[in-house]
Amino acid sequence: MKNIKQLWNYLKGNRSRYFGALISIGLATLFSLAAPLIIKTTIDSVIGDKELQAPKVIQDVIVSIGGVEALKDKLWIPAIIIVAFAIIRGIFLYFKGKWSAEAAEAVAKTIRDQVYDHLQYLSYDYHVKAETGDLIQRCTSDVEIIRRFLATQSIEIGSALFMLLFTIYIMVPMDATLTIISMSLIPVIFVFTVVFFVKVKEAFKLMEEAEGKMSSTLQENLTGLRVVRAFGRQAYEVDKFDEKNIVNRDLTYKLIRLFAWYWSVSDLLSMIQMGIVLTTSVYWTYTGRITLGTMVVFNTYVGMLLWPIRQLGRVITDLGKAMVSLDRIGEILAEKKEKMEEKGENPKIKGNISFKNVTFEYEKGKPVLNDISFDVKEGKTVAILGPTGAGKTTLVHLLARLFDYQKGSIKIDGIELKEIDKKWIRKNVGLILQEPFLFARTIKDNIKLGRVEAEDEEVFNVAKVAAIHDVVLDFDKGYETLVGERGVSLSGGQKQRLAISRSLIINCPIIVFDDSLSAVDTETDAAIRSALKKRRNKATTFIISHRIATISEADIILVLEKGRIVEIGNHNELISNNGLYNRIWKLQNLESNILEKSS
Known part of the structure; x- marks a missing residue:
């Protein structure tokens, strides 16, 4: 909660851009979900003989172009509408990317300026004890992790939520039972994602600390390279760096193994979910419980929904990284600035x-x-x-x-x-x-x-x-x-x-x-x-x-x-x-x- 509040404070002055990006991703999601509905209407009521079931505004549009019968001779019209929706969706995605990137870059600049300014006023004693390589990493790669999370992954959370809410809203009126079946494994995937988040956050924290030590060793070596060569200590320095590098590599491997487990298990669960929906919907279409168009919509929506849900793993990973990076930056900002006694005396000093x-x-x-x-x-x-x-x-x-x-x-x-x-x-x-x-x-x-x-x-x-x-x-x-x-x-x-x-x-x-x-x-x-x-x-x-x-x-x-x-x-x-x-x-x-x- 503390980190979320910290991010919110950093977004000051750029919140309107960020909200604009969220609204854009919501509208883009809405238009992407409209295409399967058009396909359903075309299959069931234009090509097929089912009664037209669509919102009144869509029915009015169909009536204005001559009704369903006219559409049977003009199947290119639904195709054009789908293309138009795709173009509109692309426009909203453009604004989403533009505004989120601008907000993220502004936040990154704010953090860099704040940390750099804070470092200038920390005590002499702090800088004596601090490792330069680690401070550089906090001012660069940690800020970059936060920027990347804000620019892309945080918006994906909004995309997943919009996708989930819109699909439930559309699917329930079509068939509530099939909707429940379509969502049956999503809570399992979500719980698995949360467990993954807890483990990956801790693993990333250890990896960041190891990388910071490795950076400090590299910085120290490059600074004193002439001394190293003068004393013939190249082999010793290589071994010392190799030791830090091995620790960093092993921790990175641990992170990779966690990712491998996540993607393999989430892929398995997603395929099972899609298989259940496909089998059930095909059988119910065969028995006449649902239309062919409904079957197409449900299978399309499940495929569209599972992808962002699975992507939550990547999103949550970057969230974990961002939280760790915020903590590391927060450690610097939590250090008290040196009190300069600005109200102190400014006498003309002679030197007694x-x-x-x-x-x-x-x-x-x-x-x-x-x-x-x-x-x-x-x-x-x-x-x-x-x-x-x-x-x-x-x-x-x-x-x-x-x-x-x-x-x-x-x-x-x-x-x-x-x-x-x-x-x-x-x-x-x-x-x-x-x-x-x-x-x-x-x-x-x-x-x-x-x-x-x-x-x-x-x-x-x-x-x-x-x-x-x-x-x-x-x-x-x-x-x-x-x-x-x-x-x-x-x-x-x-x-x-x-x-x-x-x-x-x-x-x-x-x-x-x-x-x-x-x-x-x-x-x-x-x-x-x-x-x-x-x-x-x-x-x-x-x-x-x-x-x-x-x-x-x-x-x-x-x-x-x-x-x-x-x-x-x-x-x-x-x-x-x-x-x-x-x-x-x-x-x-x-x-x-x-x-x-x-x-």
Whole structure:
């Protein structure tokens, strides 16, 4: 019921088209049922000598052309009427197809827009956990299943109902007993169809989930294909995909077996029903209980009726698929959008930052950051060092409000971070990730992503600061060079420098380098940091790095371990302590000396 209501809501604005399609299929059904009646009248009253039994309007038409006797010499007239009815039926079927398809396409567009829009505003945490391949499938194939059901199969339900009601209405006055015999196995077929629906819905749900996992594996492999080849892991990846493919195949086989059972059993029941009607009607015609025309009508109607009833299996299958797809789409839409505090403050941010006793945990009882406190003045540089899993990235993510802290206080220019509008704070915090994502556009378009109105000169300036300008000029098409999907045509260092340029062009008062200098050489690293220092309106800068050379000139260095600040100070202060920073510094100096001697 919930899914039906959901479909009804999606049809808003297109319900008139859909009702038009239903009315058209009803009229088309009516005209298709009229042809056997004309044949019956022709056999019984025109060719035969039975008294004319037809609605008054038909009798008036026959009288106007000279009566039954005139029709005996003009048998082409019933033929023309049958052809005319077929043409009219075809016209109604055309409108049925047109209006249902237009309504279905509009609904599909509405769902795609709604899901895509909803995904944009879901939390950072949701996208970290979600599988991209599965989300793509929900936005494409699941929507297509709903579209196909609305465009064709749902209308077939109306066709079957109209066919059933009209045939009963016409057949009962002719012979009520033969009507009951003609309908005897239809309830059995219907019950069998409902049982089939329950089984196929569950089977399809499992198959959709398996296909989603297979799509995620494929998407992940295609994205990391260069890594796979570099490590010679092709065979492993093929086996992993094959495992998912086998599960998907087996579930598909199960679905196919269900279909095979349905069509074979429903075919058997339909043939039995037609055989019963044919045998009974022939015998009753022979004994004179019914006319030859009545026998023809009953056998024709039973054949016409059984087909849509059998087709209900296909319809119900697609209904089951549509219900599963609606549930899968509903799971996305049920996720709460990230609250953006649009009524929050939008202060002019200078870059003074204060952390006081900040604690954050992803899972209750397992803090990732514990009692973090430090202060930074605007324009200063903060470096963060620590082992993997120490909470470095989480700390800067709190600053951009990708997550909200549970305890403590973070203030920017004296204002509590939670009171500042999320959109506003993210416009003022330039977050440069270790693995930057680049779009399959030109280099210039990627740099201007945050400020599409930026002038070319501004693009060149930030590229120079990021030490990428000269590299870009060496490309055949310069800044008009396409970087390829996810920046595949660039090296890791080039992608990082391009991402730095993209953040710098926004002129954020706070910039975060989340290990985003790791792929550049030390000389380029030094050149970028030197250029950043010379910029006007110097931003408050956070640098996460494992290189002492990268962070040694920072005003404040935070050393994190197990979610806590274990050391804080500048380079000279920290190397004088016998702590983690000092040990890493000595180790990196030792490695550097060994490399110098070996070269």
